Ligand SMILES: [Fe+2]
């Protein structure tokens with residue numbers, strides 16, 4: 001009948017985990033939401049500058065004027081040159097071609113040795129993409145939690161919501177209860193159209209909260225959405241449910 | 243966005259209200275005639291399935307002096323009404339909750355016959371400021387019947403009850419009424435969570451006001467008051483019906499939201515020797531009932547907003563109220579009335595605004611749900 005979780009301990013552990021994750025967070029990751037940009041340096045000799053996907057290594061093809069299409073062999077040459085450049089700068093990095101790798105000794109990744117769990121994904125197949133360490137997971141988790149926590153803060157603060165009559169979301173929806181995000185999109189009878197969760201958040205902000213609706217890209221609306229979904233982890237999606 | 247769109251239900255209820263207002267001055271006999279005619283017309287037009295037409299229920303719920311005079315069984319020796327959980331802010335900030343509180347005052351003033359008294363169920367104020375409490379007192383002054391005050395946590399934790407007690411007197415007391423012993427408890431004490439955290443009174447109040455923050459302690463009646471209760475009941479015979487008013491539920495429903503009374507077991511033990519005990523509580527803002535041993539529990543509605551049902555711990559005997567229509571301020575809110583029967587048991591009428599009233603008979607709970615089952619909701623919680 002009753003349920004009594006150990007809230008204090010849980011919260012403290014979570015806080016500690018978040019703290020330790022934040023300390024090791026690189027500055028680039030801390031910048032919220034802006035996708036990474038890789039500006040290409042200007043050509044020095046009137047050619048075309050090509051950059052590697054690491055966002056750092058670049059070379060200039062002098063024979064290729066800006067706007068010209070390289071031939072296939074030119075392209076291949078450029079790719080090889082770039083790769084050679086990158087390997088010169090990263091002598092300790094392990095890099096292998098999947099086909100040429102048969103029978104090669106597995107390389108010891110210092111990162112994945114230092115952190116024992118969870119096992120890094122994709123490494124058996126020699127992929128670099130999706131080769132993540134547990135540190136990566138911690139960082140992502142912390143970032144996500146920060147986003148959700150920001151939503152929680154706004155959800156509980158009528159001033160942050162832009163409300164005008166002292167009403168905040170949690171007053172009717174403790175722990176996000178009765179927001180049923182898993183049922184959207186659905187035909188909202190009262191609105192006489194199909195609504196998304198964000199439409200209903202906006203509706204509540206405008207009506208019971210007596211504030212101004214938020215733009216779909218408003219960081220506050222995004223954070224509120226994040227918090228509400230986070231409260232329903234594990235509930236099966238059931239769009240259109242009434 | 244389109245605030246002008248109303249739900250089908252809301253439109254129907256508005257229509258029904260208009261009809262009822264027009265009918266209010268008719269006597270009962272012609273009222274039923276008109277109702278039957280209206281119902282017939284509506285069904286003939288195919289507007290409504292016949293089983294869902296509500297006006298008939300309202301007619302039955304209207305006061306029936308004729309059958310009372312004939313000495314029909316089960317007529318109450320007295321009735322009382324309640325208003326609860328108004329959560330008033332200062333009038334300059336929020337008119338919404340004031341409107342709702344006034345609506346409830348209108349309701350109880352319109353009761354005919356008038357109730358013997360009106361219980362105020364606690365959480366008069368939202369954040370316990372003198373202005374909020376005084377505004378509440380002003381609104382309750384409009385109630386024609388005598389008002390019995392009970393305190394809620396939203397009234398208490400700014401100044402630990404100083405202003406409330408100045409306005410309304412001691413927070414726990416008892417009195418006898420037509421053969422029933424009535425006890426009003428102060429059941430929202432909390433162990434000190436604020437000193438160690440160096441909270442200001444405002445921070446303490448805001449913490450208690452939040453349901454889902456997990457920081458506050460759980461409600462309790464507390465040892466001194468349990469002693470007081472024991473003494474108060476010492477002289478009362480076990481066949482006397484007992485009516486207990488408490489803001490917190492006096493049982494353990496859902497810990498995380500403080501739908502919870504930590505010393506509920508001890509309080510229940512004190513009440514165990516009596517044959518008939520009814521606990522009327524506030525705080526949970528929903529249709530909620532429970533039976534533990536000899537004790538029947540009923541939760542009061544709020545005028546301000548409904549709480550969702552908790553994800554765990556809902557008493558098996560509770561029939562959920564229909565899911566609230568968020569587009570209607572008053573939906574799933576309301577007030578209520580209790581009919582204390584000749585034998586001292588209590589039938590309870592949930593006066594849900596914009597919906598049919600729901601009656602929860604004492605026999606439903608005492609029979610553990612075998613008889614008099616209230617109607618099931620069309621839409622339960624998600
Ligand atoms: Fe309340």
Ligand SMILES: [Fe+2]
Pocket residue numbers: 365394395396489524525526
């Ligand atoms: Fe309360």
